[in-house]
Amino acid sequence: MSIKIITDSTSYIPKELIEKYDITVVSLGVVINNIANKEIEIENDKFYKTLEKLDSIPTSSQPSVDDLFNSFDQFIGEGHEALGVFISSEMSGTYATCNQLIKTMIMDKYPKARMEVIDSASNCMQMGYAVLEAAKLAEEGKSMEEVIAGVEAIKSKSRFLFVPDTLEYLKKGGRIGGAAALFGALLQIRPILTVEAGKTSVFDKVRTKQKAILKIIEKLQKDIKNRGLGQVIVHHINCEEEGRALANKIKEILGIDVDIQCIGPVIGCHVGPKTVGVVYYTEK
Known part of the structure; x- marks a missing residue:
C-alpha cells in the first residue's frame, strides 16, 4: 500500500515530472463560445490565438464530479491511500467538492479508506511545488501525516x-x-x-x-x-x-x-x- 497523489490541471507541473512521480492530474474546464473543453486537451498556442479574437473571455469550471470521484476511487479501490492537493478554494470550488462530496462518496464506498484533501491556497507552480513535495515524500514511503506536513511546509515558504x-x-x-x-x-x-x-x-x-x-x-x-x-x-x-x-x-x-x-x-x-x-x- 502506498500514498497516491492527485492534483488538478492548474498546477501546470511539467509533464516529465508528472510522469516521473506518477501524479494524477484531474482537469478543470474551459468554456469557449458555449462549448465546454477539458483544459488538458487544449493546446496552449491554439487557445491563445483564439482568445485574441473572442468578443468575451472564456469561463472556467471545476472538474466534473465523475472525474474527481474516479481519480480517488481507482486508488482507494486498490488499497492505497490518496491525497489530493487542489487549486485555492478562493479561486475554484474544486477543493470544496473534493473535501465534502467526493470524500463522503469514497468513505461510504470504502469505510476504512484513508483519503485526505488539501487546499493549496494557490495555483500554478506555487501549488505545483507543494504537489511535487507530496509525491517525493510518498515515494520515500513517508506516512500520510509526514506527507501533509511536507506540503504545508512548502506552502508556507x-x-x-x-x-x-x-x-x-x-x-x-x-x-x-x-x-x-x-x-x-x-x-x-x-x-x-x-x-x-x-x-x-x-x-x-x-x-x-x-x-x-x-x-x-x-x-x-x-x-x-x-x-x-x-x-x-x-x-x-x-x-x-x-x-x-x-x-x-x-x-x-x-x-x-x-x-x-x-x-x-x-x-x-x-x-x-x-x-x-x-x-x-x-x-x-
Missing part, C-alpha cells in the same frame, strides 16, 4: 509574483473594477500581483513592465539572501521569449538554470497573454 501585460483581462474577469483598469492604463501603472491567503492581491505597483520585472527579481534575491533557495521556475502566458529572458536574468544573478513553463487556459484567460512571473520557495 513559497511565493508567486507576476506582472500582467494589460489589466483588461483582470477587469473582464471581475478581478478589478473598470475605473481601476482605465486609471492603470492611462498612467501605465503595472501592478505586480501575488497570491496570498488563496487570493490574488497586489504586491506592488510600478510604472513599466521592465521595472516590474526588476522588482520581482529584487524580491527573489532578498528572500533567497534571508532564507535560502529551494527551487525557482519562471511562468509565462504565451510569451516564451519574455519568459526565457526573465529566466536568463535570474540565471545571471543566481548562477543556476531556471526552467520556464507556460500557464494554461484556465488561469491564462483570467490574467491574459504576455504575463510573466516567478514562482519559488525558500529553504526555511
Whole structure:
C-alpha cells in the first residue's frame, strides 16, 4: 500500500515530472463560445490565438464530479491511500467538492479508506511545488501525516509574483473594477500581483513592465539572501521569449538554470497573454 497523489490541471507541473512521480492530474474546464473543453486537451498556442479574437473571455469550471470521484476511487479501490492537493478554494470550488462530496462518496464506498484533501491556497507552480513535495515524500514511503506536513511546509515558504501585460483581462474577469483598469492604463501603472491567503492581491505597483520585472527579481534575491533557495521556475502566458529572458536574468544573478513553463487556459484567460512571473520557495 502506498500514498497516491492527485492534483488538478492548474498546477501546470511539467509533464516529465508528472510522469516521473506518477501524479494524477484531474482537469478543470474551459468554456469557449458555449462549448465546454477539458483544459488538458487544449493546446496552449491554439487557445491563445483564439482568445485574441473572442468578443468575451472564456469561463472556467471545476472538474466534473465523475472525474474527481474516479481519480480517488481507482486508488482507494486498490488499497492505497490518496491525497489530493487542489487549486485555492478562493479561486475554484474544486477543493470544496473534493473535501465534502467526493470524500463522503469514497468513505461510504470504502469505510476504512484513508483519503485526505488539501487546499493549496494557490495555483500554478506555487501549488505545483507543494504537489511535487507530496509525491517525493510518498515515494520515500513517508506516512500520510509526514506527507501533509511536507506540503504545508512548502506552502508556507513559497511565493508567486507576476506582472500582467494589460489589466483588461483582470477587469473582464471581475478581478478589478473598470475605473481601476482605465486609471492603470492611462498612467501605465503595472501592478505586480501575488497570491496570498488563496487570493490574488497586489504586491506592488510600478510604472513599466521592465521595472516590474526588476522588482520581482529584487524580491527573489532578498528572500533567497534571508532564507535560502529551494527551487525557482519562471511562468509565462504565451510569451516564451519574455519568459526565457526573465529566466536568463535570474540565471545571471543566481548562477543556476531556471526552467520556464507556460500557464494554461484556465488561469491564462483570467490574467491574459504576455504575463510573466516567478514562482519559488525558500529553504526555511
